[in-house]
Amino acid sequence: xxxxxxxxxxxxxxxxxxxxxxxxxxxxxxxxxxxxxxxxxxxxxxxxxxxxxxxxxxxxxxxxxxxxxxxxxxxxxxxxxxxxxxxxxxxxxxxxxxxxxxxxxxxxxxxxxxxxxxxxxxxxxxxxxxxxxxxxxxxxxxxxxxxxxxxxxxxxxxxxxxxxxxxxxxxxxxxxxxxxxxxxxxxxxxxxxxxxxxxxxxxxxxxxxxxxxxxxxxxxxxxxxxxxxxxxxxxxxxxxxxxxxxxxxxxxxxxxxxxxxxxxxxxxxxxxxxxxxxxxxxxxxxxxxxxxxxxxxxxxxxxxxxxxx
Numbered sequence: 001x002x003x004x005x006x007x008x009x010x011x012x013x014x015x016x017x018x019x020x021x022x023x024x025x026x027x028x029x030x031x032x033x034x035x036x037x038x039x040x041x042x043x044x045x046x047x048x049x050x051x052x053x054x055x056x057x058x059x060x061x062x063x064x065x066x067x068x069x070x071x072x073x074x075x076x077x078x079x080x081x082x083x084x085x086x087x088x089x090x091x092x093x094x095x096x097x098x099x100x101x102x103x104x105x106x107x108x109x110x111x112x113x114x115x116x117x118x119x120x121x122x123x124x125x126x127x128x129x130x131x132x133x134x135x136x137x138x139x140x141x142x143x144x145x146x147x148x149x150x151x152x153x154x155x156x157x158x159x160x161x162x163x164x165x166x167x168x169x170x171x172x173x174x175x176x177x178x179x180x181x182x183x184x185x186x187x188x189x190x191x192x193x194x195x196x197x198x199x200x201x202x203x204x205x206x207x208x209x210x211x212x213x214x215x216x217x218x219x220x221x222x223x224x225x226x227x228x229x230x231x232x233x234x235x236x237x238x239x240x241x242x243x244x245x246x247x248x249x250x251x252x253x254x255x256x257x258x259x260x261x262x263x264x265x266x267x268x269x270x271x272x273x274x275x276x277x278x279x280x281x282x283x284x285x286x287x288x289x290x291x292x293x294x295x296x297x298x299x300x301x302x303x304x305x306x307x308x309x
Contacts, residue, residue, distance in 0.1 A: 002079065002105035004134040007163035008183045010079060011196075011203030011220045013045035014038045015052035017210050017248055018066065019258035024309030026066065030258050034210065035074050037290045041213035042221070045079035046070065047108055051143065052207050052245045055083045057263045057309070060095055068102030079105045081136060087112040089125050096129050106134035106163055113144035122152045130159040140168040140187060150176060157182055166205045175199040189236045193219055193229040207244055208236050211251055212288050235280050242269060251277055253303070256293030260303045268303045 016038065019030035035046060048070050049055030049063045058066070067082040074080065082104035084095035089112075096107045109129055111122055126137060137156070139148040147169065156162055164183030167174050171191055174184045178200030185205045186195035192204035196219075209216035212232070219228055239247040250269040253260035254277055262268060269277075274297050281295045289295070 002134055004106075004161050004163040007045075007079060007081070007106045007134045007136065008202065010044040010185075012043045012209060012213075012217050013047060013079075013081065013185060013203065013205045014043045014209040014213065015047040015050045015205055015207055017245060017252060017258065018049070018053040018058075019252070020261040020263060020306070020309075022259065022261055022304050022306075024261065024263055024306035026062070027259060027261075028069065031066075032073060034252075034257060034290065035070065035078070038209065038213050039074065039077045041209075042217035043078060043209060043213055045081055045105075046074075047081050047083055047205060048104075050083040050108060050205075051140075052210070052248060053083070054245060054263060054266070060091075060098075063095065064098045064102060067099050067104050071103035071105075075103055075105070081106045081108050083108045083110075084129075085110040085138065087115055089128050092125070092129050093132075096132050100133050106136060107132065108136050108138055108166070110138045110140070111144055111146055111148050113146070116144075116146045119149065119152055122148060123155050126152075126156045127159070130156060130161045133161060134163045135159075135161050136163050136166055136185070138166040138187070140166075142168070153177065153182065154180070164202065171195050171199040171201075174201050189216075189239070190233060193225070196220055197224045207248055208232065208239060210248055211235070211239075211255070211290060212284065213290065215284075215288050231284060235284060238273070238276060238280055241273065247273075250274060252290075254278070254295055254298055255281075255289055255291040256296070257291040260298055262303060262305050263309050264305055264307045267305060268298075268300075271297070271300065274298060 019027040082099040168187035186192040195201035
C-alpha cells in the first residue's frame with residue numbers, strides 16, 4: 001500500500017480533465033488517451049474528480065467508478081489521488097472509504113465549503129478522514145469561502161497520513177510551511193515555478209499540464225527556467241480568465257483531444273478567446289501540446305451543452 005512518504009515525493013501532479021460523450025456520460029476512451037499523455041510526458045500523479053475534473057458535477061457513483069477505472073488502467077504507472085472531499089464529513093468519510101477500497105493511492109480533501117465551520121471544526125473534519133490513508137489537504141479560499149490557516153494545518157500535520165498541502169494562497173504561505181518541514185504543492189500554475197525553486201514547494205498540482213505536460217515537467221524538474229516560465233504565463237493567464245475548468249475544456253476541444261461537450265453550468269469561452277487560444281498554441285508550438293490534430297477555432301454551434309447527465 002502506498003505510504004504518505006511516497007506521495008510527498010511527487011513533483012508534477014495533473015488535475016486531470018474528465019471528457020464527455022454527447023449525452024454527458026464519461027468518454028473513457030478520450031480520458032485514457034489524456035492520462036496516457038500525462039504519463040508519457042512525466043507526470044507522476046493525477047487528481048481524479050477534482051475541480052478541474054468536475055467532481056462537483058459527478059454523482060458519487062461516477063466519482064468512485066472513475067477513481068477505480070484510473071487505478072485499474074494506470075495505477076502501476078502513476079499515483080492516483082482521488083478527490084473524495086466534501087462539505088459533509090459523513091460524505092467525505094464514506095467516499096474516502098470507497099476510494100481506498102477501489103485502490104486509490106491518496107485522498108484529496110477540501111475544507112467544508114459554503115456552510116463553513118470553526119477552526120476546531122476544521123481540525124475535527126480532517127482528523128475524521130486522515131486515519132484512512134495518505135491525504136493531501138487542499139486550501140483554495142476563493143472557492144470555499146474560508147482559508148485553512150496554519151494553526152489548523154500544523155495541528156493535523158501530527159498525523160503520519162498527512163502527505164502535504166495543495167496551497168493556493170500564495171508563495172509566502174508556502175514558504176511558511178516548507179520552512180517547518182511540511183510538504184506543499186503550489187495550486188497556482190502562474191506561481192508554481194517560483195514556488196518550486198524559491199519557496200521550497202515540492203511541486204505543483206497543475207491544470208496547465210493537461211495541455212503541455214512535457215513543458216510543465218521541465219518547469220518542475222530541470223531547475224530554474226525563467227524564460228520557459230515567461231513563455232507559459234500567457235497561456236496560463238488565458239486558462240484562468242474565467243473560472244477553471246472553462247478555459248481548459250475549451251482548449252482541449254479546440255485541440256481535438258476531447259469532444260466539445262460541456263456539462264452545465266460550464267459553457268465554452270467566447271469566440272474571441274477561442275481565436276486567442278489558436279495564437280497561443282502557435283506561439284508556444286503545437287508540438288508541445290497534447291493531441292495530434294491541428295488546433296482549430298470552433299464555432300458556437302460545434303459545442304454541446306448538457307444539462308441532464
